[in-house]
Amino acid sequence: MWAAKVREVATAGGRGLLLALISLPGAVLCFVLSAVSIALIPVGVGIVTTPWVLTGVQAFANWRRMLAAQWGGVRIPANYRRLPEGAHPWARTFGMLGDRATWRDLLWLPVDMVAGFVTGLLAAILLFYPLEGFVIALGLWRVLPDGFWYGFVPVTGQLSALAAAALGAALLAVSFTLTPRLLHLHFLVARLVLAPGAGELAERVRVLTETRRDAVDTSAAELRRIERDLHDGAQARLVAMGMDLGTVEALIEKDPAQAKELLAQARRSSADALTELRDLVRGIHPPVLAERGLGDAVRALALRLPVATEVTVELPGRADAPVESAAYFAVSEVLTNAVKHAEADRIWVDLHHTDGMLRVSVTDNGRGGAVIGAGSGLTGIERRLGTFDGVLAVGSPAGGPTMVTMEIPCALS
Structure with missing residues (x-):
């Protein structure tokens, strides 16, 4: 039992030291880069850099979520708004800045610089500082400079060195209780800031x-x-x-x-x-969709268009029928818009599945200017995908080209 307790305390102290060494420089670096990148948005540079910087901040926060679960038993849910891979930099930048989870990450960084650093460091100090008192009593006091203090004990000779060892023993006894709790407190502070609030979850519902x-x-x-x-x-x-x-x-x-x-x-x-x-x-429900799947159904759809259309399919299996149907009719609507409104003479369609996501992108070389808004066919597509917790992103600057990217979480058979 004592061996297990000693191992627990030693592990907590080592982890606290690691967190203290990482929290301060990691949080400072992420915070400074984020502030500079966001400040550069008005001059255009931040449009390109901000998504990359915020993705790094998310990775740093997710790494801390993983440690909280593995080391402290503290679950910190992540509730980031998904953005398709092919989203335009402008859409990615303001999509991420419009996500409350992003601002929780940015608020957590200064908290981690202070509270995270202090709680991690205290967990390590309570474990390792008593060792100095024992070493002093064993003879280190002989080479210490005059006026050296160990805690509140002035070390001047062997007797005071023994008093320092006694203080170290008391601190070590306290560390058996406080060190694991301080490590747990470190992760509770992170959860207090990083976890989505009830209002945000209600908005999601x-x-x-x-x-x-x-x-x-x-x-x-x-x-x-x-x-x-x-x-x-x-x-x-x-x-x-x-x-x-x-x-x-x-x-x-x-x-x-x-x-x-x-x-x-x-x-x-x-x-x-x-x-x-x-x-x-x-x-x-097109027969070809039921019989041969989404890839062949989109190819058949492309063959009926009056515009040259190239279709690339990388789907190692089939999604559920409702997902295939939603994706098919979403692609059909986007292709119809490209033919009717974009005045395009070439269209590219790409379908692939990675990381549990069905990703579809439709690109045309038309005049651009497509937006998601009231009365737009894209709004209907967004609602159709939203039924499956999917997302839609549109990059369509004036003069083109237009790229519509859709993502639906699903598994393939």
Whole structure:
């Protein structure tokens, strides 16, 4: 039991020393670089450097989260807003600066410089400082300069050196209780600043609720559209075809020629109804998507475009059907926008899956100027992706090119 306790205290003291040595220079470096980079945003330099600097700050904070869980048993959740890989630097910069988690990281840096450094250093001092008292009692007092103090004990001879050893023993006894607690306190301070607050989590729930409600409303509108298309299209043709066949039945003996003509008309109506049903089914869930997956479905989509389109697919498996459907129709909407509004003559589509993310980027060489806003088709795409906790980023400066990047968290079969 005592061996385990000694090992626990020694480990806590060593870890506290490591944290003290890293907290101060690491936090100072991250804070200075962040402040300089953000200050340079108005002159344009910060637009490029800020995402890289803030990514480094996130990595530093996440490393501390990992240590908090492994060394202190303190869980510090991360709630960063995801940004697609291909997002434009401007979108990445202001996307990260618009994230509350980023500002929590920046607020934590000066706290770590002071409270983090002090708690880590105290955990180490309480363990290692008593050793100096023992060494003094063993004879180090003979080479110490006059006027040397160990704590509140002036060391002038062997007797005072023994008093220093007694003080060291008392401090060592205290360290058995306080050193692990100071290390734990170090991580509690980090959690106090880094963990998302209840208001932020409530906002997250609100956003997810809205995206789910939008998905339900969209599904209801889609069902109404399907019902209307069936009623006005295929159903009307089938009713007319039934009436023609009834007339044919009445005329088959009296007027074979007219009956033959009506049969030909019924055949054309059946072909038209079948075409409309196929188009309707393709609009709900394209057969090629169900049979061959997202990559081939997007390739088939590209073949029907009047613009030269290059599709690159690196998908080692298939996502769930709802995810594939959302990605397919999102790509379809972006391609339609590129053809109708961007005046592009070339489009590139890239689909790949890495780190648990389905990433899709659509780039065109059109006139640019695409924005996410009310009345924009991109807003509908953003809501569609939001149903699956996905994100959308658009880089479209005036004059082009336009790059739309979409990410959906998913696993592939």
